[in-house]
Amino acid sequence: MAPRIKHDKPGLWSALASPIGKKVLTGITGFAWAGFVILHMAGNLSYFGAGEAYNEYAHKLLSTGPLLYAVEIVLLICLVIHAILGVNIYLGKRRARKQGYDAYRSAGRPGLQSPSSRTMLLTGVVLLVFLVIHLKSFKFGPGIAEGYSLLVDGEPIRDLKRLVTEKFQHPIYAFGYTGVMVLLGFHLRHGVWSALQSLGAMNRRLTPLIYGIAALLAVGIAAGFVVLPLYIYFFAP
Amino acid sequence: MAQTMTIHLKVWRQSGPDAKGKLVDYTLENLNEDMSFLEALDVLNEELIKKGEDPVEFDNDCREGICGSCGLMVGGIAHGPMKATAVCQLHMRHYKDGDTIVVEPFRATAFPIIKDLVVDRSAFDRIIAAGGYVSVDTGGAPDANSLPIPKEHVDEAFDFATCIGCGACVASCPNASASLFTGAKVAHLAHLPQGRIERKERVVRMVDQMKAEGFGDCSNHGECEAVCPKQISIAAIAKMRREYLRALFG
Numbered sequence: 001m002a003p004r005i006k007h008d009k010p011g012l013w014s015a016l017a018s019p020i021g022k023k024v025l026t027g028i029t030g031f032a033w034a035g036f037v038i039l040h041m042a043g044n045l046s047y048f049g050a051g052e053a054y055n056e057y058a059h060k061l062l063s064t065g066p067l068l069y070a071v072e073i074v075l076l077i078c079l080v081i082h083a084i085l086g087v088n089i090y091l092g093k094r095r096a097r098k099q100g101y102d103a104y105r106s107a108g109r110p111g112l113q114s115p116s117s118r119t120m121l122l123t124g125v126v127l128l129v130f131l132v133i134h135l136k137s138f139k140f141g142p143g144i145a146e147g148y149s150l151l152v153d154g155e156p157i158r159d160l161k162r163l164v165t166e167k168f169q170h171p172i173y174a175f176g177y178t179g180v181m182v183l184l185g186f187h188l189r190h191g192v193w194s195a196l197q198s199l200g201a202m203n204r205r206l207t208p209l210i211y212g213i214a215a216l217l218a219v220g221i222a223a224g225f226v227v228l229p230l231y232i233y234f235f236a237p
Numbered sequence: 238m239a240q241t242m243t244i245h246l247k248v249w250r251q252s253g254p255d256a257k258g259k260l261v262d263y264t265l266e267n268l269n270e271d272m273s274f275l276e277a278l279d280v281l282n283e284e285l286i287k288k289g290e291d292p293v294e295f296d297n298d299c300r301e302g303i304c305g306s307c308g309l310m311v312g313g314i315a316h317g318p319m320k321a322t323a324v325c326q327l328h329m330r331h332y333k334d335g336d337t338i339v340v341e342p343f344r345a346t347a348f349p350i351i352k353d354l355v356v357d358r359s360a361f362d363r364i365i366a367a368g369g370y371v372s373v374d375t376g377g378a379p380d381a382n383s384l385p386i387p388k389e390h391v392d393e394a395f396d397f398a399t400c401i402g403c404g405a406c407v408a409s410c411p412n413a414s415a416s417l418f419t420g421a422k423v424a425h426l427a428h429l430p431q432g433r434i435e436r437k438e439r440v441v442r443m444v445d446q447m448k449a450e451g452f453g454d455c456s457n458h459g460e461c462e463a464v465c466p467k468q469i470s471i472a473a474i475a476k477m478r479r480e481y482l483r484a485l486f487g
């Protein structure tokens with residue numbers, strides 16, 4: 001057996017703070033949010049479902065109680081870690097090249113530098129600000145007490161559908177939401193494949209394939225989100 | 238007869254590590270299009286020396302793309318616009334008569350400028366010293382074929398071993414990260430039975446050293462692969478990450 005030099009195994013903290021650990025954490029926390037975003041998109045699309053599908057879906061989610069809280073806490077922790085690392089990596093890059101180039105150009109393929117990869121911090125900040133406004137408008141917005149209620153099987157539940165419909169009849173909401181979802185697509189275009197690369201899951205053959213799939217996924221998610229506000233604004237009664 | 242051409246250069250001139258530098262305009266006439274880019278700089282330096290001016294300092298040695306000494310940002314791209322080409326192998330025929338080319342040093346805090354276009358890349362040496370070596374048996378040389386290695390592993394290892402340590406990956410990286418260089422070293426050795434003893438310590442130590450040298454973190458832009466004269470794939474970086482996780486949990 002080869003001798004193991006124990007003292008070189010880093011502690012958990014220094015491993016997490018290492019250039020590899022930071023990327024792994026960014027990837028995992030990003031994935032948690034990507035998963036959430038896909039579920040949320042599916043929820044949005046239930047607006048187009050028959051009867052009260054949308055409100056019942058929202059109601060069911062709320063009635064999971066502690067499970068929902070647990071998921072929310074995990075998402076919040078992931079968000080904080082993801083954001084702190086994003087800023088940390090940005091500040092590190094500023095330190096790592098104090099004087100920039102007078103002329104700089106990307107050499108193109110096989111490099112994967114793109115408007116998406118270059119604006120992760122910017123799109124991330126916009127998404128964060130959006131998230132706060134969005135939670136305030138909907139999750140913590142008017143509910144049963146404010147009259148947004150309807151009876152399903154004799155039980156009053158929150159009429160989220162009415163709230164959403166009202167909000168998206170405003171051009172600012174409809175187009176603001178649409179714009180931010182396009183930026184979400186941008187964030188995911190680099191984010192999804194990059195997370196896999198950060199976790200070490202890529203190789204020479206997989207990378208081009210996954211990079212392509214990530215683009216489809218990003219477009220698909222953004223499209224899945226923008227149909228709701230645009231439909232309501234242009235077509236809802 | 239080779240065509241001759243006129244080329245305008247904007248070259249970064251900096252008299253010393255702490256001096257303030259600036260781009261200086263030069264015009265070269267009657268350049269032979271078959272010259273390499275470094276030969277064009279030689280022509281410039283001959284003219285400067287004749288005029289009694291300080292020649293432009295730039296690193297180079299083999300001039301055949303194998304030593305990794307040369308390295309310039311040419312027109313905003315490390316080693317210039319040609320793929321899989323070190324700047325010593327870049328030829329003037331790829332430019333048009335009358336073109337203007339900006340020439341800057343590789344910029345990174347971990348690569349301090351010594352003079353003009355020459356930067357100190359000894360951070361790379363320290364990363365290698367931290368773990369890029371293998372333990373060998375003492376005694377007589379073993380028979381060359383006594384250590385069977387699967388062909389795919391040899392091929393992979395060799396692809397990563399072709400890194401010449403030029404630093405273009407760092408220079409072109411928007412974050413000035415040394416992940417491709419370090420990843421190439423780690424991935425090269427991880428594919429071979431030699432050096433298995435140090436496998437776990439190697440990746441941890443080299444990554445630690447990379448951080449200590451002040452390189453930025455990788456954001457997976459993949460720009461490094463596009464400029465690498467040896468076309469090292471960012472698969473090396475993924476491999477380094479797997480090796481690191483293996484060292485932690487394996």
Ligand code: SF4
Pocket residue numbers: 399400401402403404405406407417418421461464465466467468469
């Ligand atoms: S990985 Fe490529 S660009 Fe980076 S030092 Fe090695 S040969 Fe140069």
Ligand code: FES
Pocket residue numbers: 296297298299300301302303304305306307308323324325326401
């Ligand atoms: S001078 Fe040796 S690689 Fe260019």
